Amino acid sequence: MLDSLLTNLQRLISAQFVVSIFFPMLAFWASNGLMCFLLNRVFAEYVTSLLENPKLASSLFVIGCALGLVAIAAYMFSALIPALQSILEGRWPQWLAGFYTPTQARKYESLRDRITEVDRLRAWFETRLSTNRPRWKEWQHALRDFRTVGMRHNTNAFSANSEGFLAVTKLEKAWRKNAWVSKNLLEECFNKMIDDLRFNNADLPNNDGLFLLDSKYNSLWSIIEDTVQFTHLESIRITNQMQFCFGERTFAPTAMGNIANTISAYANQKYNINMETFWPKMQRALQKDVNFGPVLTGSKMQLDFLIACSVLTGIWGMIWVIILIWIATNPIAFCITTITAALMSYGWYRVAVSHYRSFAAIMRTSIDLFRFDLLDDLHFDLPSDTDSERELWNTLHRISVLGESINVPLKHK
Known part of the structure; x- marks a missing residue:
């Protein structure tokens, strides 16, 4: 019955959302439920009664409500993924980043x-x-x-x-x-x-x-x-x-941030492309490619999954550290919870950093393969040599970002 509910839920939402956000959120609430079961006698007795006297209707209702609440929480959390990724990439206030950039510079x-x-x-x-x-x-x-x-x-x-x-x-x-x-x-x-x-x-x-x-x-x-x-x-x-x-000589305070910088640095140094401006426009060309598009999507899905696991593990640890201090529980349980949460959260982060290298490589490859498709979609003639290409991208940057009025020949299919 639970499989049927999950199947119906997957039909309503994308596979990328299920894997990258819903499953980590499900694990987050399941681990919170386990801690409540171990530490709260009333909750443990309620769960035990459900298991000892199962009723189909009540069980389905509880499971359905739980999955619905997890899905709502996952949707809310998915909106935070870009901001969380930005934080892990070290996009912090300058005064805070200054404490950590020297470490990356020394590396x-x-x-x-x-x-x-x-x-x-x-x-x-x-x-x-x-x-x-x-x-x-x-x-x-x-x-x-x-x-x-x-x-x-x-x-x-x-x-x-x-x-x-x-x-x-x-x-x-x-x-x-x-x-x-x-x-x-x-x-x-x-x-x-x-x-x-x-x-x-x-x-x-x-x-x-x-x-x-x-x-x-x-x-x-x-x-x-x-x-x-x-x-x-x-x-x-x-x-x-x-x-x-390390794509740029201006260092980010985190390893993930420096890897992220390699994408824009590669596009700028090799082709003079402003990634912030032209990457969203390149999505159409990527989506038309039935072979490469899923590769990029799958890599981003894995990255979101690892970021979600790292952040949710850290949140789980902070929640239960506060609760264990408040209820004055066994010091051993407090130490185990604190150390386990810290190590697991950092471990997920290190795996995410490792995977980010693969994701960044795919992003750089997509620039190599699809930049001409973007020019074609924008109705510009393809450049005849590398110098002409760099000049064209610089002209498009001046038009799109700086708002300059420059006459560029267009072509129509």
Whole structure:
């Protein structure tokens, strides 16, 4: 019977509303009911009597009223979602935002310092020496040449106490932990290994019957190649993180706000598009695409769901913290409720921030794909090159936002 009621309710309201707002609100009131059942004897006796003596008519009436009230509360709450999202994005008064923006600025500066360090190591590795080979290639050739020199000997005294063994082992430990490998450590390993390779035959076992020198030779050879590849990939990864987590150099006080700023920054920097003005107008083109439109809608639905869960969990926690203080309940119950609510609310927020990155990526993609459809809907000729496109969007901005009177040719289908 409850499934039937939910089905009828879904027919009256959109699936996006049911998933993103109604279900979190239903969970919110269910958790409040559970707390009342645990802490209020009268309410617990009433619920117990309903369960022990179920009557179809009264049960349907209670369930119907409860779902109706939840739906009303959900509709009211849905109107607050844009404002709540704005708060989570850090659109606060300047005096309040000033307390939190330094933290976000330090995160950006940390990424900037990291990519500088990575690029320096990469440039150092790629520096061409007198042989016109990059340093890392020259090192590999030197290792191979000194191994050939060492093959003239008929002994191998390389052991676990050798300087080359200890240096490469230290390098291997740092590499396995994904720790930063400095050029000083790499140079130390290279210099000590060529000394050991020069006076020992790596093709022979050492005094303990182990091929330690051959093993460390191969390990250092691989790490040199892997470090070159790592610096390249790490540079790309950090660049992407800086671009897609901090779109502007004016920082928002929250991580979600900085990710949100990447959307407008991307549109402005790449195409000179004012997102605040032209994004609503782009909805028509998006809705006409039966493949991409649902993707964007589904992503926004998930984001609204996570925001609703985070906010409602925080509200639930504040309500019951106040109630538990007022009724002077067990301190253990108070601590458990407070900590659980805080952790769950923040956890939902962190998940929402993670999903916001995906949502922002879809938004940026929609700009790439549908900006010409918008121009077509507005009856403007499509630009012939990138400079013409940027100039056209700037002209439309001046007409739409600044109210300037500019004559632009129109086309009609």
